[in-house]
Amino acid sequence: MGKPKKSKTAERGIKKESWIGLREKIKNAIQEALFPWAFVCLDCGKELGDEDRTHSLCPECRKNLPYITGTRCRYCGEPIEQKYDVCKHCQTARPYFDKAYAPFAYEGVIKKIILSYKDGNANYLYKFIAKFITDYYNALDLRCDAVCYVPSSKAKILRRGFEHNKKVTEIISKDTRNQLIYPLKVVKNMKDQTRKNRSQRLEDIKGVFAPAKGFDRMFTWGKTILLIDDVVTTGATAGECARVLKEELGAATVIVLALARA
Ligand SMILES: [Zn+2]
Ligand SMILES: [Zn+2]
Known part of the structure; x- marks a missing residue:
């Protein structure tokens, strides 16, 4: 590639972009060669046409995705009866985050x-999860200043060999053009949450997260922060992250976006 002339700044910009685009294409081609999953439907295993590869599902299986439809709580996003606007939990105590969205039911x-x-040795699925969350972000027409994620404990990262929300958020950051920031860390081990009720979860989650060492509050102060998680259950975990982001790091607004709601 020849050196562009000094006067043609615009052209130089285009050239630079197309070079990045080419690099991206090569990277994607290598990844697809390494991960043949992109060629078969994740659900039924049927071979995919070119147009279906970005979502890794065939058109039939995509039709059967468990989209959440109907009325949802205006604050936490929990599905509620049509006559209401706010769920019973948010009527008594509003969560720290401002909104929580998820396109799918956890099923x-x-x-x-x-x-x-x-937990199933299929960590390449981050691309698929990120794609759906990004699509939903665009569909909702959200506007944020930066994106971060619900962090995992060191023990979980070691066990899995990767940090699941981080990998997904790296892609979302790029595709939604929101700066990726790392404001949070886990400072207390979380007990297993699966079989606990709402009030136990809320109690257990207190003090689990804290501002990450060396994080510059300039990136959160007065800003609208997008917080990514995989599944929102009671909203206790996302709520505690939002509390730290707002009370300790000065964020103005926290919007939670997850793939699914349990
Ligand atoms: Zn299928
Ligand atoms: Zn609610």
């Missing part, structure tokens, strides 16, 4: 994907 192929990604 069927979505549950399978999340579990295989996190």
Whole structure:
């Protein structure tokens, strides 16, 4: 590639971009060669056409995705009866985050994907999860200043060999053009949350997260922060992250975006 002339700044910009685009294409081609999953449907295993590869699902299986439809709480996003606007939990105590969205219910192929990604040796699924979250971000027409994620404990990162929300958020950051920031860390081990009720979860989650060492509050102060998680259950975990982001790091607004709601 020849050196562009000094006067043609615009052209130089285009050239630079197309070079990045080419590099990206090469990277993607290598990744697809390494991960043949992109060629078969994640759910039924049927071979995929070119146009279906970005979502890794065939058109039939995509139709059966467990989309959440109907009325949801305006604050936490929990599905509620149509006559209400706010769920019973948010009527008594508003969560620290301002909004929480998730396109899917935590069931069927979505549950399978999340579990295989996190704990089933299928960590390449981060691309698929990021794609759906990004699509939903665009559909909601959200505007944020920066993006971060619910961090995992060191023990979990070691066990899995990777940090699941981090890998997903790296892609989301790029595709939504939100700066990726690392404001949070886990400072207390979280007990197993699966079989606990709401008030136990809320109690257990207190003090689990803290501002990450060396994080510059300039990146959160007065800003609208997008917080990514895989599944929102009671909203206790996302709520505690939002509390730290707001109370300790000065964020103005925290919007939670997850793949699924349990
Ligand atoms: Zn299929
Ligand atoms: Zn609610």
